[in-house]
Amino acid sequence: MKMQNYKIAVIALITLLSAQVSLAQQYMRFSWKDLNMDYSAFAYLIDSEHVIVRINSTQNGVLKLAEATGKLRVHPGYSPKARVLEIGIGEVIYSKDNKMSGSFPAFRLFQENYDPVTNKVSGRSYVAQATKIAQKGYISGHPDTKVQIYTKLSDVQQNINAGAYFLKEEAYYKQFAKTNSNTSANSNSGNKPAASQSASLVTVHLILLGDTKDASIGESVKSDLAKMRSLFQNTMSVNKNIKFNIKEISGDQLVSTNVQNTVKSLTVGANDAIILYYSGHGSNPQGSNSEFPTAAMIKSSYKLENMGNLISNLKPRLAVVIGDLCNSVPRTRTALPEEPLFRSAPAQHDPARVAEFLIKAKGKIVSTSSSYDEYSYSLGNNGAFTNSFIDAMTSAINSHSNMPATWDAVLKQSYKEAYNKTKNIVNKPGTKGQNGFYRGSLVYN
Structure with a gap:
């Protein structure tokens, strides 16, 4: 050549x-x-x-x-x-x-x-x-x-x-790290784990919902689900007092009855947490009596606030619903130019900061990525809000972070970052960008 x-x-x-x-x-x-x-x-x-x-x-x-x-x-x-x-x-x-x-x-x-x-x-x-x-x-x-x-x-x-x-x-x-060859043998030796170890274990049920089959945003949703799974399963697992039970409903299985049956089948303890995340299309037509959008599913739909009621009915310590979807008349989640391809990961993840979010927080909140009559946007291959949320949460659990380790701080930072990424895009008449919000309250033990 x-x-x-x-x-x-x-x-x-x-x-x-x-x-x-x-x-x-x-x-x-x-x-x-x-x-x-x-x-x-x-x-x-x-x-x-x-x-x-x-x-x-x-x-x-x-x-x-x-x-x-x-x-x-x-x-x-x-x-x-x-x-x-x-x-x-x-x-x-x-x-x-x-x-x-x-x-x-x-x-x-x-x-x-x-x-x-x-x-x-x-x-x-x-x-x-x-x-x-x-x-x-x-x-x-x-x-x-x-x-x-x-x-x-x-x-x-x-x-x-x-x-x-x-x-x-x-x-x-x-x-x-190399596994201890004696671990399996010892596990059957009749020795019971210390009571403090078993008593302190908290289960976080993470329910991931995504419209991955949609021709316009399916690939973006797939990436959203993978990143959210990695955030909890890999990054936040630094706290060994937390056990994650992750379930994903996507593609042809994204039907409201499947969501309800999956959630109702969970075995939830009084100290457990349930986090339900949805990525896909959403709508909130004129005349609606709710400020929250409705998530589009296969031959069905599900209101975001009703998802909050669904998981809180199981009486977990913490119930969180996070939605990345439009909050307007039905419309495809619009794609914007992609972000830079790479971003460095934070230096250290602090188990104590993770505990603030998943062990010490108590209450219920429902969050959506855009306000009433607004669209939500994608940045290349990810939802603008989802990327912002992952960035904010990853930063908040960094041992060197100055951000308060609270859901309020993370969500407000997520809304702010998503808005800054979309602020030059005309949304509803007279406004630009997407403006997320949440309702509910939490206390920290």
Whole structure:
């Protein structure tokens, strides 16, 4: 290939990484060298849109650990079977010299001739910084990268040193660390857990509802559901006194009777929490007697406030309904230009702050993403409110956060951020942007 054509192909590679990769949950470990620095990374591939990456490096004898997020893509223009892991700017979460400032540049892991059936790569693999890919001869002169792929959590636990990529107080460390071979034997030895351990466990029932079959917003809703699941199941699971019971109703199963039956089938204790989240279309026609919208479902509908009554009737300690939907005459949730592809994850998640939301909070609230007669919007492949809520909640449980660890603070920040992202869009006559709100009250024990 001529150098000019090669350069064009490389530039195209940067700009045209658009096709998603379909995969089951996977794990990857890969190492490389750049500018005389040794790097090692561990990637947790939840799905093609949600990849958590930890980068370990040593420079001048100083060990640093950074966290970034990524997405998995294929690029037929480059190679019909190539897959590319795009990794965003990493934020330093640990440094041996305690200098926590700084970040790692965005980069990409390229794997040529990947066979999804055998889960193997027959071509070369290499890592390239995003800002250097177009440099003359950079890719061809880059050393190969050794990549190991795992499909089973047990294989990761036996072959990966979790301490090289995760801090010991993190939930991820506990998830990926080597299992104790004596655990199963001891569990049948007749020893009972301490009473304080069993008594303090709180169950959070997370019900995820989404109109994933809709032609206009289905993909956006899928991403919303995946991100909300990850927020609770992965991020907030740092608090080990919480057990999550997650149920998802989407696609052809999104029928109001299925929602009712699923909720009524829950075994809810007096100290449990129920959080119901809906992403999809909504409406609130003129003359309605409710300020809350009605969620559209398959051949049915369900008022948001009635969902609140449904879950509160089970008498949990905490009942929360969160809706990302229009609150106006029926209309498709409008898509806006996509946000930047990558955002760094926060440094630390504080179990005590998680407890404020899921263990200490008591009461009932119903939240909606837009006010009466307003539309709600999507930002590329996510709801504007959902993205804002995840950002706000993730920030609030950060050990270094200045935000109060309360639902009120998180929801108000979510509404504010969603409005700022949509404030230049004309909504109902005379207004711009979407303005969410909630009703209800909570106390904190």
